[in-house]
């Protein structure tokens with residue numbers, strides 16, 4: 332099987348893991364956690380980085396720190412991995428789903444803006460949703476497939492409406508907009524190091540912020556709100572969301588290889604783009620001029636995703652659709668909180684993600700592209 336996106340462990344992973352085992356520093360304290368946080372902070376330009384046990388944990392804490400409380404609403408794209416929608420629910424809040432753009436697959440900011448102008452009002456600095464009278468506390472853009480939401484425009488919109496911005500940059504480590512890294516535009520940004528991401532620690536995540544106080548609070552909350560080093564005194568409800576040293580050791584080794592992974596992903600993007608360039612019925616994800624995406628996962632829009640995925644599977648090629656829109660999932664469909672759904676439904680039916688693992692040889696990518704064209708009977 333040619334896999335969609337698998338871990339690429341080609342550097343110092345063994346050496347650093349062995350070091351953890353040899354020295355006994357395997358758990359929640361150890362030098363690799365600090366080194367990993369420092370490496371990610373240096374790379375992204377974030378002033379602070381706080382490692383967590385998963386990307387979902389990072390999202391949970393980021394939303395908590397952005398002030399999301401029970402009964403609040405949080406604006407989310409209808410097309411996303413489920414993690415941010417779940418994180419909103421962990422806080423007793425509800426997602427308010429906004430449709431996405433058909434070209435970029437990102438949150439539709441024009442729709443968001445007209446929704447906010449039409450259905451909300453600002454009172455004492457807080458944005459209220461007119462139909463429900465509930466506060467809209469935050470907006471959480473998801474940088475889908477390593478492409479970026481237009482963050483400068485979103486920040487302007489959010490500021491005008493008194494809304495906090497928390498970024499889900501889980502898929503966007505190594506993606507930049509105008510020279511600024513994904514996840515560093517909002518008050519807080521979140522990364523994931525799950526097995527299918529551009530770098531992996533097996534499981535893990537990271538919170539990014541430029542605010543020293545938020546970073547300190549994030550460290551505190553992810554460490555059971557432990558107030559003193561030797562005493563069992565905890566000054567509020569905390570969480571056991573730390574990343575352990577053995578996994579951080581993998582992260583340090585992976586960060587050393589990130590520039591190389593991105594280079595390889597860019598080559599994969601170029602190869603697919605070249606193969607599909609002349610096909611008017613194959614739509615590729617549109618990328619704004621000032622965006623340098625990490626190329627995490629290559630996707631095309633075709634007439635019917637399901638059929639193409641089945642055909643590729645018969646040829647031992649793993650391909651996947653884009654997520655089921657959040658408004659159709661049992662946990663979220665009862666919310667009255669969805670604007671439009673035409674594009675999210677369309678993307679679910681038509682987008683196919685293709686094998687993009689950073690170790691994939693060029694001929695394999697050419698072979699996959701050829702199979703795609705053959706399946707769509709477009710091969711010349």
Ligand SMILES: *Cc1c(COP(=O)(O)O)cnc(C)c1O
Nearest residue numbers: 385386387412414501523524525
């Ligand atoms: C991977 C991912 C996450 C976080 O997943 P974890 O497995 O908890 O690290 C969150 N949002 C998006 C969009 C993702 O792709």
